[in-house]
Amino acid sequence: MKTNVNSIIGKYNNDKTRLMDILIDIQAENGFIPSETIDEVAGLLCISKVDVEQTLSFYHFFTDKPRGEYQVYLNNSAVANMMGRAEIAKTFEEEVGNRFDAANQNGKIGLYSTACIGMNDQEPSAIINGKVFTQLTADKVKAIVADMKAGKAIEEMNNEYGDGQNASELVKSMVLNNIRKRGKVLFSEYNPAEGLKKALAMTPEEVIEEVKKSTIRGRGGAGFPTGLKWDFCRRSEGEAHYVLCNADEGEPGTFKERVLLTEYPQLIFEGMTIAGYAIGANEGILYLRSEYVYLKEYLEHILQKLRDENLLGNNIAGKDGFNYDIRIQFGAGAYVCGEESALIESAEGKRGEPRNRPPFPVQKGYLDQPTVINNVETLCSVVKIIQKGGDWFTMMGSKESAGTKLLSISGDCKYPGVYEIEWGTRVRDVLELAGADDDIQAVQIGGPSGACVSSKDFKRNISFEDLPTGGSLIIIGKERNLLKDIVANFTDFFIEESCGSCVPCRALTVIMKNKLDKILAGKGVQSDLADLENWGAKMKIANRCGLGQTAANPILTTLKNFREKYEELLIKDREFETGFDLEAAVAESCEVVGRTPNL
Numbered sequence: 001m002k003t004n005v006n007s008i009i010g011k012y013n014n015d016k017t018r019l020m021d022i023l024i025d026i027q028a029e030n031g032f033i034p035s036e037t038i039d040e041v042a043g044l045l046c047i048s049k050v051d052v053e054q055t056l057s058f059y060h061f062f063t064d065k066p067r068g069e070y071q072v073y074l075n076n077s078a079v080a081n082m083m084g085r086a087e088i089a090k091t092f093e094e095e096v097g098n099r100f101d102a103a104n105q106n107g108k109i110g111l112y113s114t115a116c117i118g119m120n121d122q123e124p125s126a127i128i129n130g131k132v133f134t135q136l137t138a139d140k141v142k143a144i145v146a147d148m149k150a151g152k153a154i155e156e157m158n159n160e161y162g163d164g165q166n167a168s169e170l171v172k173s174m175v176l177n178n179i180r181k182r183g184k185v186l187f188s189e190y191n192p193a194e195g196l197k198k199a200l201a202m203t204p205e206e207v208i209e210e211v212k213k214s215t216i217r218g219r220g221g222a223g224f225p226t227g228l229k230w231d232f233c234r235r236s237e238g239e240a241h242y243v244l245c246n247a248d249e250g251e252p253g254t255f256k257e258r259v260l261l262t263e264y265p266q267l268i269f270e271g272m273t274i275a276g277y278a279i280g281a282n283e284g285i286l287y288l289r290s291e292y293v294y295l296k297e298y299l300e301h302i303l304q305k306l307r308d309e310n311l312l313g314n315n316i317a318g319k320d321g322f323n324y325d326i327r328i329q330f331g332a333g334a335y336v337c338g339e340e341s342a343l344i345e346s347a348e349g350k351r352g353e354p355r356n357r358p359p360f361p362v363q364k365g366y367l368d369q370p371t372v373i374n375n376v377e378t379l380c381s382v383v384k385i386i387q388k389g390g391d392w393f394t395m396m397g398s399k400e401s402a403g404t405k406l407l408s409i410s411g412d413c414k415y416p417g418v419y420e421i422e423w424g425t426r427v428r429d430v431l432e433l434a435g436a437d438d439d440i441q442a443v444q445i446g447g448p449s450g451a452c453v454s455s456k457d458f459k460r461n462i463s464f465e466d467l468p469t470g471g472s473l474i475i476i477g478k479e480r481n482l483l484k485d486i487v488a489n490f491t492d493f494f495i496e497e498s499c500g501s502c503v504p505c506r507a508l509t510v511i512m513k514n515k516l517d518k519i520l521a522g523k524g525v526q527s528d529l530a531d532l533e534n535w536g537a538k539m540k541i542a543n544r545c546g547l548g549q550t551a552a553n554p555i556l557t558t559l560k561n562f563r564e565k566y567e568e569l570l571i572k573d574r575e576f577e578t579g580f581d582l583e584a585a586v587a588e589s590c591e592v593v594g595r596t597p598n599l
Contacts, residue, residue: 019045023062038064061290067110070154072109075125077115079120109148117132178259184396205234211227221468242372254471266306271374288329348367409430440475448494483520509552
């Protein structure tokens with residue numbers, strides 16, 4: 001083990017900021033991170049044991065205990081449940097002989113629940129030893145478990161491949177792209193390196209001005225003007241500048257960037273390179289969620305191909321003095337790392353806890369140097385903007401939202417998948433494209449952190465000025481129990497994914513879930529709704545990052561748009577109800593001592 005740890009750490013030049021990579025490699029070789037390696041890693045990196053433990057303990061996929069030779073992570077998102085997760089979980093438990101999230105009895109197969117894995121268009125789905133298994137059925141599960149019991153390699157368990165590059169030799173995945181609508185920007189004709197070469201014929205300032213002219217706003221959800229961000233970063237003083245591409249894509253219901261990573265990786269890397277040229281960077285980092293590790297070999301191959309073609313490396317495309325390269329940084333399972341400052345912390349090998357701002361990343365970001373962070377979709381769009389001009393881009397979309405938007409559509413519809421629409425498209429038109437019938441109860445726009453809207457809002461537009469979204473759109477049919485199946489699931493998600501740094505996020509989210517459970521149990525009163533609204537308002541102002549500020553949105557937006565569903569569950573003839581059942585609480589202890597509860 002000592003030689004192994006030495007070798008792994010040496011691979012990363014004994015750099016403590018690469019702790020994430022070091023732990024990922026140790027776990028890949030052992031199946032877990034043995035406790036005896038923690039002291040050794042700390043010593044070799046000249047950091048404290050606590051520094052190693054705090055990173056190890058923060059991320060969902062890191063473990064210091066064996067989780068089984070085969071580790072099954074079954075998605076428990078709302079859409080997975082809508083599509084039949086319960087039957088799949090039951091079949092796994094019956095075939096394996098072990099319950100989910102309980103101790104693994106024989107050390108062979110471990111069953112675990114996990115948050116959305118970016119496969120909402122093909123649920124139920126699971127990750128097994130890094131490989132994705134989609135559209136699971138009871139029969140598929142039985143075959144998978146039989147293969148695991150027989151000791152088959154995970155690669156031997158799949159003989160069906162998806163479309164496009166999913167079927168390539170370096171991916172070999174059953175994942176489907178499900179590209180349903182191609183628009184004028186991201187899924188239009190792409191001539192590799194054309195945008196980069198055009199950018200290199202301009203000055204960095206001219207590139208930034210062209211991006212400003214396009215008025216493109218960040219596609220991750222916040223919508224900050226991209227050109228302005230690049231300008232701020234270029235003007236910031238530092239020993240180095242960095243470009244970080246946010247490919248964490250952890251918002252439940254979002255999978256559009258998975259498709260771009262699969263089918264257009266060169267477009268992404270070209271966008272990162274243009275950004276690097278514009279801000280004066282020498283290094284770019286693609287921060288990629290752990291759930292997409294099955295794409296690693298393929299993406300590394302594309303990066304090497306670009307180096308071979310002089311589109312990465314020194315004097316790129318003949319531009320003297322422009323030296324720039326890109327590396328991939330994997331996460332290890334943490335939704336909060338989609339927040340840009342938490343992403344930076346994680347990329348530096350630490351817990352993914354958001355930073356206080358100011359200073360902003362464009363001033364002090366990665367390694368305390370000026371840093372631009374854009375998501376995959378934004379950087380891909382920039383390539384086309386440089387190719388065709390900012391004015392071309394503004395001819396599409398709405399007044400405050402230029403260009404197109406990728407939507408990840410899932411839930412109760414005939415055609416789940418990825419759609420490229422122009423900003424300003426009405427919700428009802430999107431529903432028609434996806435084959436959603438008239439029996440729709442609600443649409444969740446922007447994932448759990450967004451808004452749940454009713455049919456009265458279907459005439460509204462998807463745009464920054466009306467209904468903004470990072471890309472997730474979940475369609476919810478009338479047969480669903482909106483509060484129990486959707487709102488409770490989303491709230492549990494936020495509780496699980498909180499970094500715990502802010503008290504309101506850590507505590508109030510749990511208190512709000514308890515209040516929701518009380519209402520769902522038929523013990524709620526009118527004042528409970530007022531409490532939820534009051535607490536939710538405090539969440540928006542008291543938490544420091546987007547996760548905490550929007551964690552109450554599943555409850556708040558449904559209280560606003562579906563209040564009647566809460567009202568119909570309330571006790572109408574009283575103003576106060578604790579929801580506490582004393583007899584039920586003491587029943588077990590009374591049974592043990594042979595005492596009647598009411599005595």
